Amino acid sequence: MILDYLNLEWIHPGLLLILGAWVLPLLNGWIKRSAMLLLPAAAVAVCLRMTPGTYGEVGFLGQVLVFGEVDKLSLIFSYVFSIMAFLGMVYALHVQDDAQHVTALTYAGGALGVTFAGDLLSLYVFWELMAISSALLVWQRRDSTAVAAGFRYLLVHIFGGLIFLAGIALYWSQTESPELLEFVKMEPFADGAGWGPALILVAFLLNAAVPPLGAWLPDAYPEATVTGAVFMTAFTTKSAVYVLIRGFAGTELLVWLGAAMAVYGVVYAVLENDARRLLAYHIISQVGYMVCGVGIGTALALNGATAHAFAHILYKALLFMGAGAVLQVTGLRKLSEMGGLYKTMPITLWLYMIGAFAISAVPLFSGFVSKSMVISATGDVHHGAWLVFLLLTLASAGTFLHTGLKLPYYMFFGKDSGVRGKEPPANMLVAMGLAAAACILIGVFPGLLYQLLPNDVDYHPYTLHHITATLGMLVFTALGFFLLLKHLDPEPKISLDTDWFYRRGSSAFVALTQRPLARLEFGFVGEIYEFVIRRLVLGVAGLMREFDTRIVDSTAVGVGRLTQAISQILRTTVSGNAQHYGLIMVAGVLALLALTMFVL
């Protein structure tokens, strides 16, 4: 079975990365650097060569695990995940830290494993692998804040994983074919569905960073290493979008969660001062469009969610690469301390701006052709379609406001902070250049992306109305930005999010409950102890002691005395003289003779 799985009919690209990663520490110099690029490039090639079908079925403890469920949906996600692994490795090529490379490739491999998982159990295995390897990417920055953030990140994801496992167990108990837990579309709110699908949905929403379960994302991503954060932006949330498309397309709750999420990210981005955390809040906002598209569930909406995930991975990686480059050369992460960097980092600025135009859905950039599919699909929402449309369009304006205007303004222009960076290492610029080229390529030739989408839909992004309305929205957002500029100055503050509940809430809870608890302890529990436990225990102990002294001791003493008495008697026969012993022996022989003669 295992050999079937490994033969050349089908190679798992995720396994290729996960196992191949362990070769890197054995290599050195240019050979290692070529291997770092060849591994993800091979994964891209394997994904591109794949044809739809079901592969890699493995029997394990009477259970069928399907590692290779290949269809158009899993293929397009595998393309972008493997391409992203390649871009990330180019960006990390200068890093002399094998542990980072191994975990990054394992993480990417986990995402590919999730993509091709045809059953819930193998999905769960790769799901947990992603959680652990990404937590390692946070830890590898190796300072105290990163270690703490990594622990919070890991605990949240372990919590999510347990919910997922509980969901699987409940789903399992109701399924008709327990030997194969096929990962198919679920109805969490249908009659008789039980809690299984609902719990699985919650676990997926947690990984998609849907509020209030999403605070782990802006908490952890800015604490990761410069190169690790680039990997993190791509895989966890987008693999969650992928499993939502597979499992929960058309769940109406997701429409509203997605729309709320798109706006939520934008609100926090206004307040944010940390460059990479601002971008992290915009991941939440952008994933909101995808979650909304999954909730709408029509062919166009699902195509939109998929296309937006594809475009988003590339431009968001580019944006994180830009902010990471600034962090790398200046050591600065707060916008309030930056400014004037355009003089020394013009290439980084321009490449960053291409990503910013792409996320802001400027015509001819990738976001324009992907985001508009979701927004066009809002017409199919049954109730309150207009509100969803308005919320998503508002969030679009907010995206341009922050990623396209606020962040570059305060980072590269604005008040000159006197900080002088230089351009980052060439490999970082090359990675950014490749990602930027992809953003433009998709924007100019949307057909390249559309032909890969799971559903056949005839959609044209470049209509006159769409272009003019988008341009109008963008330039007037810019006007609003410059009019309100003095109110937008980033402040050296942090903002409360739902991570408060496990960062401060727990200690506040302890402080709040301490007094009543103490009272309970010293008053009620103490009294109970005093009058019930102590008396009872002492009373029982007294009885035991009595029993011990009276009965046990006297028995022991009695036995001792008896033994002494007997030994006194015996002592008299043991005189130490040989003639006495001889006499006793003769007496014994005579007694035996008498016994044999008279009795027998």
Added chain:
Amino acid sequence: MNFLERQLEDPVRFSRIKRWFYIGLAVVALAEIVLPLMCYLLKLAFEALNLPALAELFHTHPPHFWFEWIPAWGSLYGLASCVVIIVVSKFLGKKWLMRREDYYDS
């Protein structure tokens, strides 16, 4: 000195950029009002002239929601969104969400 530096450091050039920005605003807003209308009229004209091929060239996909028919809808909603986002977020931040940077350390 790179290209951007020359443009931004020189006050004359900078005010020229500003002027172009305002002109751009006007052009975009006007385009949003005029172009769809023009296309619609041209399409009607070509249909009246019995030239369906040319009429098809100026066919535009009508917007879905009624408010998208408001002249310069994109520009108006963009400006309004921008202002609302900044004002509401800052209000929430000042009144509730923003804390000292060492809030979680203490």
